[in-house]
Amino acid sequence: MAANKRKIQEINAGSMADISFLLLIFFLVATTMNTDSGLARMLPPMPDENTEQKPSDIKERNLMKVFISQNNNIMVSTQEAENQVIDIRQLKEKAKEFVLNPFDLETLPEKKVKEIELADGAKWSYPVSEGVISLQNDRGTSYEAYIMVQNELTRAFNEVRNELSKEKYGMEFTDLGEAARKSITDAVPLKISEAEPRNVGGK
Amino acid sequence: MAVIKKKGSKETPAISTSSLPDVIFMLIFFFMVSTQMREQELLVRYRLPAATEIQKLEKKSLVSFIHIGPPSLAMQAKFGNAPKVQLNDSYRTTKDILDFIASERDKLNEADRNAMTVCIKADNQTRMGIITDVKQELRRANALKISYAASKTAGY
Numbered sequence: 154m155a156a157n158k159r160k161i162q163e164i165n166a167g168s169m170a171d172i173s174f175l176l177l178i179f180f181l182v183a184t185t186m187n188t189d190s191g192l193a194r195m196l197p198p199m200p201d202e203n204t205e206q207k208p209s210d211i212k213e214r215n216l217m218k219v220f221i222s223q224n225n226n227i228m229v230s231t232q233e234a235e236n237q238v239i240d241i242r243q244l245k246e247k248a249k250e251f252v253l254n255p256f257d258l259e260t261l262p263e264k265k266v267k268e269i270e271l272a273d274g275a276k277w278s279y280p281v282s283e284g285v286i287s288l289q290n291d292r293g294t295s296y297e298a299y300i301m302v303q304n305e306l307t308r309a310f311n312e313v314r315n316e317l318s319k320e321k322y323g324m325e326f327t328d329l330g331e332a333a334r335k336s337i338t339d340a341v342p343l344k345i346s347e348a349e350p351r352n353v354g355g356k
Numbered sequence: 357m358a359v360i361k362k363k364g365s366k367e368t369p370a371i372s373t374s375s376l377p378d379v380i381f382m383l384i385f386f387f388m389v390s391t392q393m394r395e396q397e398l399l400v401r402y403r404l405p406a407a408t409e410i411q412k413l414e415k416k417s418l419v420s421f422i423h424i425g426p427p428s429l430a431m432q433a434k435f436g437n438a439p440k441v442q443l444n445d446s447y448r449t450t451k452d453i454l455d456f457i458a459s460e461r462d463k464l465n466e467a468d469r470n471a472m473t474v475c476i477k478a479d480n481q482t483r484m485g486i487i488t489d490v491k492q493e494l495r496r497a498n499a500l501k502i503s504y505a506a507s508k509t510a511g512y
Contacts, residue, residue, distance in 0.1 A: 169377035184391035190410040191503040199495040292485035300405035307409040
């Protein structure tokens with residue numbers, strides 16, 4: 154009876170708030186919140202030094218060369234027109250035209266019909282463009298200009314993908330599920346090759 | 357007979373602070389989940405180039421960073437203004453990238469090694485020469501998945 158009446162003394166929790174404040178401040182100071190974002194790319198693997206390099210067997214009509222000079226001017230050559238100097242604003246349309254080849258011109262890339270597997274197991278035949286955009290820069294090109302060009306090229310591909318996605322699924326590309334997204338990326342592969350630079354502008 | 361004590365009833369009772377720790381703990385958990393540890397001290401200054409088509413880097417733990425830019429203000433007296441490459445906590449040359457990638461790769465477990473991404477954070481005024489050298493070294497190190505860090509912009 155007497156033991157029941159005696160209460161265990163409560164632990165004083167008044168300083169708990171201070172302790173947790175301290176922890177909070179520690180985490181505020183020691184961590185960062187910024188989320189990193191950027192343009193994702195795949196580099197080509199290094200060619201084996203032992204094997205002889207054979208010249209690339211890409212047909213001329215399938216290649217669009219984009220060169221950024223040391224003064225950050227952009228020059229585009231396709232089979233249609235050699236060495237055109239263009240503005241950054243024209244680049245996206247140019248790239249889109251190259252990827253799509255809407256009128257099946259002789260001077261723009263050929264298309265190969267490929268069977269793309271859909272999520273439900275069905276096959277979807279789509280003429281996949283054979284075109285490759287080759288990006289070349291000078292050692293003196295500024296990084297900003299390079300990223301701007303990379304961005305425009307990505308934008309061209311993204312817009313082509315988006316249009317195709319709307320046509321096929323009636324949805325924006327970014328709203329698609331993973332399987333549907335893969336089918337679109339298979340239909341419009343991001344083919345940007347980063348060639349080795351020329352050395353005119355020096356470091 | 358129940359006697360109601362009237363002595364204390366006129367004073368307003370103190371506001372209970374017993375739930376304060378819970379509230380703060382909640383805040384802590386929020387910060388722990390939404391942030392990550394500051395990993396390294398920056399020795400270079402950079403302003404990222406702007407782009408519209410950027411993607412978020414998916415898994416933070418699989419990303420290694422290479423910083424390129426002119427030395428930070430504190431280091432300028434010693435190292436001048438020429439762009440430098442920072443790996444981990446010190447200035448390095450492009451030759452050290454092979455070792456850097458190898459050590460970063462060792463930190464990951466076997467299954468994740470193929471998904472390793474290298475994020476290049478370079479100042480927008482850098483010349484492509486140094487970045488090309490870095491890219492060539494990355495190719496040699498077989499770290500082919502890269503991301504050019506850029507900040508979001510509405511377009512131009």
